[in-house]
Amino acid sequence: MTNIILLNPEIILACAGLLILLAGAFIGENRAKLLYHLGTISAAAVLGMIITQAAFSAYGTGTMWILDPGAQLFKFVILVATILTLLLSVNYSAIQPRHIGTYTALLLWASCGMMFLSGAMDLIYLLISLELISISCFILTGFEQKNPRSAEGAIKYFLMGSLSTAVTVYGISLFYGATGTTNLLAYASAADLHLSDPAYIMGMLFILVGFGFKISMVPFHFWAPDAYEGAPTPVTAYLSVASKLAALGAMLRIFTVVIPHGSLNLTLIIAVLAALTMTLGNLTALFQTNIKRLLAYSSIAQAGYMLIGLVVADPLGREGVLFYSLAYLVTNMGAFAVAMVVAGKTGSYELDAYNGLARRSLGLSIVMVMFLLSLAGIPPLAGFVAKFYVFSSAVNSQHYLWLAVLGVLNSVVSVYYYMNIARRMFFTERKDFSAVETDIYTTGVIVFTSAATLLMGLLPQTCMRIVKDCVSFHL
Amino acid sequence: MSLLSLIVFTPLAGALLILAIPGTRTKTIQGAALAATSLCMLLSGYLYFAFDKTTAAMQFVERLPWIPAFNINYYMGADGLSVAIVILTALLTLLSTIYSFNITLRVKEFFFWFLLLEAGMLGVFVSLDFFLFYVFWELTLVPMYFLIGVWGGPKKEYAAIKFFLYTLFGSLFMLLGMLALYFNSAPHTFDMLELARQGSLLPLNMQIWIFLALYLGFAIKIPAFPFHTWLPLAHVEAPTGVSVILAGVLLKMGTYGIMRVSFPVLPAATKWFLPFLIVIAVINIVYGAFCAMAQKDLKKMVAYSSINHMGYCMLGMTAMTAIGFNGAVMQMITHGLITGSLFLLVGVIYDRAHTRDIDAFGGLAARFPVYAGLMIIQVMASLGLPGLAGFVGEFLCFLGAFPAWPWYVAVSTIGIIVTAAFFLRMIEKVFLGPFNEKWAGLKDMNFRELVAIVPLAVLTLVIGIWPRFCLDLIDPTITYLASMMK
Numbered sequence: 019m020t021n022i023i024l025l026n027p028e029i030i031l032a033c034a035g036l037l038i039l040l041a042g043a044f045i046g047e048n049r050a051k052l053l054y055h056l057g058t059i060s061a062a063a064v065l066g067m068i069i070t071q072a073a074f075s076a077y078g079t080g081t082m083w084i085l086d087p088g089a090q091l092f093k094f095v096i097l098v099a100t101i102l103t104l105l106l107s108v109n110y111s112a113i114q115p116r117h118i119g120t121y122t123a124l125l126l127w128a129s130c131g132m133m134f135l136s137g138a139m140d141l142i143y144l145l146i147s148l149e150l151i152s153i154s155c156f157i158l159t160g161f162e163q164k165n166p167r168s169a170e171g172a173i174k175y176f177l178m179g180s181l182s183t184a185v186t187v188y189g190i191s192l193f194y195g196a197t198g199t200t201n202l203l204a205y206a207s208a209a210d211l212h213l214s215d216p217a218y219i220m221g222m223l224f225i226l227v228g229f230g231f232k233i234s235m236v237p238f239h240f241w242a243p244d245a246y247e248g249a250p251t252p253v254t255a256y257l258s259v260a261s262k263l264a265a266l267g268a269m270l271r272i273f274t275v276v277i278p279h280g281s282l283n284l285t286l287i288i289a290v291l292a293a294l295t296m297t298l299g300n301l302t303a304l305f306q307t308n309i310k311r312l313l314a315y316s317s318i319a320q321a322g323y324m325l326i327g328l329v330v331a332d333p334l335g336r337e338g339v340l341f342y343s344l345a346y347l348v349t350n351m352g353a354f355a356v357a358m359v360v361a362g363k364t365g366s367y368e369l370d371a372y373n374g375l376a377r378r379s380l381g382l383s384i385v386m387v388m389f390l391l392s393l394a395g396i397p398p399l400a401g402f403v404a405k406f407y408v409f410s411s412a413v414n415s416q417h418y419l420w421l422a423v424l425g426v427l428n429s430v431v432s433v434y435y436y437m438n439i440a441r442r443m444f445f446t447e448r449k450d451f452s453a454v455e456t457d458i459y460t461t462g463v464i465v466f467t468s469a470a471t472l473l474m475g476l477l478p479q480t481c482m483r484i485v486k487d488c489v490s491f492h493l
Numbered sequence: 494m495s496l497l498s499l500i501v502f503t504p505l506a507g508a509l510l511i512l513a514i515p516g517t518r519t520k521t522i523q524g525a526a527l528a529a530t531s532l533c534m535l536l537s538g539y540l541y542f543a544f545d546k547t548t549a550a551m552q553f554v555e556r557l558p559w560i561p562a563f564n565i566n567y568y569m570g571a572d573g574l575s576v577a578i579v580i581l582t583a584l585l586t587l588l589s590t591i592y593s594f595n596i597t598l599r600v601k602e603f604f605f606w607f608l609l610l611e612a613g614m615l616g617v618f619v620s621l622d623f624f625l626f627y628v629f630w631e632l633t634l635v636p637m638y639f640l641i642g643v644w645g646g647p648k649k650e651y652a653a654i655k656f657f658l659y660t661l662f663g664s665l666f667m668l669l670g671m672l673a674l675y676f677n678s679a680p681h682t683f684d685m686l687e688l689a690r691q692g693s694l695l696p697l698n699m700q701i702w703i704f705l706a707l708y709l710g711f712a713i714k715i716p717a718f719p720f721h722t723w724l725p726l727a728h729v730e731a732p733t734g735v736s737v738i739l740a741g742v743l744l745k746m747g748t749y750g751i752m753r754v755s756f757p758v759l760p761a762a763t764k765w766f767l768p769f770l771i772v773i774a775v776i777n778i779v780y781g782a783f784c785a786m787a788q789k790d791l792k793k794m795v796a797y798s799s800i801n802h803m804g805y806c807m808l809g810m811t812a813m814t815a816i817g818f819n820g821a822v823m824q825m826i827t828h829g830l831i832t833g834s835l836f837l838l839v840g841v842i843y844d845r846a847h848t849r850d851i852d853a854f855g856g857l858a859a860r861f862p863v864y865a866g867l868m869i870i871q872v873m874a875s876l877g878l879p880g881l882a883g884f885v886g887e888f889l890c891f892l893g894a895f896p897a898w899p900w901y902v903a904v905s906t907i908g909i910i911v912t913a914a915f916f917l918r919m920i921e922k923v924f925l926g927p928f929n930e931k932w933a934g935l936k937d938m939n940f941r942e943l944v945a946i947v948p949l950a951v952l953t954l955v956i957g958i959w960p961r962f963c964l965d966l967i968d969p970t971i972t973y974l975a976s977m978m979k
Contacts, residue, residue: 380516380602391635396661397628406668410563413672422672426665433661437638437654444602445642445650482562 024085027064027071027093028133034060035126042119050115051108057122058104061129065097082140082201087488091340092136092267095347099260100129102351102467105459106252106358112162113250121161125256128154132264139276141190141200141225144268148186148228152179155261159249171248178241182231189224192217202276222282226273232265233321236295246314251361254310255354258317263343266324270339274331289329293424296322300431309357309367312435313350316393319432320346326421327408333489335411340485342408345392345400345474352467353389355460356382363454372439374448382454383443385468390436392471395429400474405429496540497553497569500579501615501629503533504586508608516601523594526604530587530611537583544576546965549973551621551686559625563675564682568622573970574752574822577963578618578745581829584948585741586611592837592945593734595844596644603644607734610636614742618749623671623683626754627664630710633743634660637735645730652723652730659713659723667710667750670703674758689757689977700762707755708766714747715803718776725784728796733840736792740799741833745825748806752818756810757977763813771811771894775901777804778908786915791842791849791923794915795835798875801908802828808905809890815968815975817893822967824886827956831874831883834949838868841942845935851919856928861937865924867950872920874953876913881957885964 038053038060045053072090103125107113113121131150138144156179160172194200196218227238234242246254273279279288299319306312324346327338357367359382364371376383392401405425412422456464474481507529514522545552551570559567571579586607596603613636616629634657642653675681677699678691695703713720724744728736756763781801788794802824809821841864843849858865874881877888887909895902938946956963 376602377599387635396635397631402628402631406672409669410672410675413669414676419669422669426669427662429665430658430662433658434654437657440638441642441650441654444639445653477559479560479562482560486562 021083024083024137025134027067028130030067031060031064031126031130031133034064035123035130038126039119039123042116042123045119047115050118053118053122054104054108057126058101061097061100061104061126065094065101068093068097082143083134083137084139084203085137087491088267088271088340089137091484091488092264092343093133095263095267095343096129096132096136096260099256099263099347099351100125102355102463103252103256103260105463106255106355107250108459109362109457110250110252110358111362112165114163117161121158124154124158125253128158128256129260132260135264136267136271138268138271139201139203141193141202145183145186145190148232149183151232151261151264152183155179155253155257158253159245159257161250161253162248165248167248168250169248171245175241175245178231178238182228182238185224186228189221189226189228192221192224194221196221202272219282219284222277223284223287226269226284226288229265229269230291233262233269234295234318235291235321235325236298236318239295239299239318242318243311243314246317247308247310247367251310251354251358254314255351255358258313258354259347259350262317262321263347266321266328266339266343270328270336274328274336278331279329280331285329285331288325289418289421292322292325292329293421294322295319295325296425296428300428300435303435304431306435307369309361309369309372309439312369312439313353313357316432316436317350319428320350320393322428323405323408323425326412326418326425329421330408330411330415330418332411332415334414335408336489337482337485338404338407338411340488341478341481342404344481344485345404345471348467348470348474349389349392349399349401352464352471353386353393355463355467356386356389359454359456359460359464369439369442372442373446374450375443375454377448377451379454382456382464385464386443387440388468388471390439392475394433394436396433398472398475400471400478403475403478495555496536496543497571497619498555500533500536500540500583501569501612501619503536504529504608504611504615508605508612511601511605511608514601516599519597519600522601522604526590526608529608530583530590533611533615534583534587537580540571540576541580541966544571544573544966546573547969549573549969554621559622563624564680565624566622566684567625568684569619569625570621571619573967574749574974575618577822577826577967578742578749579615581745581826582611582614582618582742585737585829585833586614588833588945588948589734589737589837591941592737592840593732594941596732596734598644603640606636606639610640610738614738614746617746621685623674623685623688623754625683626685626750627668627671630664630667630746631661633746634664637739637743640735641727641731644732644735647730648726649730652726656723656727659720663710663713663720665710666706670706670710673699673703673706685754685758688754692758693760695759695761697761697765700759701765704755704759704762704766707750707759711747711750711755712773714750715744715807716747716800717773717803717807718780718800721777721781721800724800725793725796728799728836729790729792733836733843736796736836736840737833740796740836741829744799744803745829748803748810748821748825752810752821752974757974760978763978767811767813770807771898771901774804774807774811775905777801777807778905779804779911782908782911782915786911788915789851791839791851791919792836793849794851794919795832795839798912798916799828799832801912802832802875804905804908805887805890808894808902809886812890812893812897813975813978814893814896815972816889818971818975819964819968820886820889820891820893822971823960823963824890826963827874827882827886827953830949830952830956831871834867834871834946834953835875837942837946837949838864838871841938841946846932851922854923854929854932855926856924857932858924859928860932861935863943864938867938867946868924869920870950870953872916874957876916877909879957882953882960883957885956885960
């Protein structure tokens, strides 16, 4: 354990979680919201650490973990998502004051697990991080005790999640049986002797399935809509962004850099799964009447687009995935923030609640349209540049042009349901003209995410440079 | 000097300004919209005089690195082709802004989207970087969706989403074609002029696929048969001012794109596709004319006549000669002026009578002389009466295409005859014959409507009598373009 110092940010975050949990036991209910702010501050402090470390472009390896710009980028994404989630939670009424300490602590620990995951270089370490994420997220999903949907979502998530963990563990055991190690770094430097060993390929396939659950890849996506619908909205946003992107980051590292899926002959399988993920996600989203379910299916489809870059796996494709992650982070967080605000006013997550919103709050509606268009990939927004990036990698590869064509067709389909919300906001009338108020925290989140969505679309060069640096970095 | 940026971003600034004005202050909002579009028109007018009309080179060029990672530049420039359409765009937007002062529903949003739309359209016509072109291209989509969907007719929601999906479908394939061009150029570039320089090096097979992808995007905009089905719906459902922009400018984005990108960048594929293009052009002409003839609704008739007129434009393009190209561009301009004013005129009568049924009127000429006069001028121009603007474009298109495709041109003349037939029949039913007393209480055109329509009528006459006023502007560019296709 020579390089435990590399894990300082995670350790600090975990300790902060413990302290907040402890503080939650003693703090009065009327002042419990302070705990959210403590959580935000600790996450922000750790984010600061990550950013300064990235500036040094220092790296190192422990025996089990790695610190490189790619891992740092995903830690950045996770922490930003955590901060935004905590800010959204402040005025979310369904969380009881006496549970705020637990809630915040769990959120920080889940983030901690995700940060571990993004630097994982050993399968055991990877498994532990996955479990840390899963267990925290199961509880968070079921946090609305009065809401049976929340419990239902949590149970489904839990059952599916444990199944996926079991499959992953089985995969790891097969991998160990075939290679004699669980350490990916040792493996990468050791031998390619086992490449044709079926147990080894089987093992990798099972590990892929485990990741598939986390990023809600079809056909392992069934938990997502129920869990997303039931979970408290800030947690839904968190699950759809942080949890998905962290797993995607680890998947990207393992399946394109450490053990390229091409060498496993798994490329075609992943390509087909990517195609299915975006198509099924979009087609099912067409029929949703609940905004959280709609965004759940949309986020499944988004995972499909991201997987295109992973399938192509060349530097351009990997850069595409990283850029997509950044764009998706701000866009999806923003969309959920608006959904939360609207539901806070109307008390409903049904799409009907959006009828005539433009007459009530024009600004909010325009911002929501912006998020939706960004998700659909219309310029000049972040989502467009992200899609442009992954599609261009597919076109460049020639081999996966069909994925780009399918992605394009899917984008057209997706516009229908995204614009359906815009239609309700702008085209339909409603008697109630009272404005939808937002509190300072949610306003902050919405302003930040919308500005970032626009800026990443108009001036993507900075982000592109960062992702290029991440991809071109080699240990 | 960054004149082009100024032209493109003036409307955008206006749009943002309008967003900041409280929605209840209608007059201020209208004033701001008028100011922004007028300023834009003035700048475009200045462009006409500052433009060196003797050369085909790009002028007013601006080039700044934008996304160096993909070698994407903020690259704008204008040649004769761009300048002509930029002026058309600025003019039509100004006039339809004036016309749209009669809109009372959600005025703030209307002008916000309207100005955003103008910025997008202008950007398309001055971009020399394909990526920038694409961004502006898509930027026109969203405002148009809302303009149709909120302020449109009874079937507005369906029309809006159909327009959006149809166009997006095409433009996303255009995006793929664009990416294919990018990755097959060395060094990788989105620079249209550079692509045109390198384009002929691509193998024919690949050119054909790329051409097809780009064509899908452009053809849906034109709209070329069989991708025209969105047009009648969108044009009819859109509010008058927006129909003007749809017909007058948005359709030209398709033909402009083909002339600016597809032809010079993929010359071999163009030659390969010519036999198909000419067939599509003829179908557009004849089928569009017959469809127009079958309509009872004035606005639908004008909408279908647009399909027919864009057919002439494509016919001129397939000539592959300077005459044909000149004709095509003239057709783009004159169609914008004529059809734009026809939509405005249809709007005028619809605002009063709340019907557009041709059979519902009769004898209007006696009671509404000004209206009838303007309508008759524009209808005559549209059916190609010599001495009016429409004739110049159509004649050049036919003249250019005849040496290469005599039989197709012969078939196309059916389109002219049918156009004449349905327009004259319309004049007869609406303006001549016994007066329908039901409309006795209606008033002739008011000042706002005259301000919006008279300039277009004047231009129709001026270009008809003195086409060099326009042709001199575009000819050097077009001659150069045609020489590239040899």
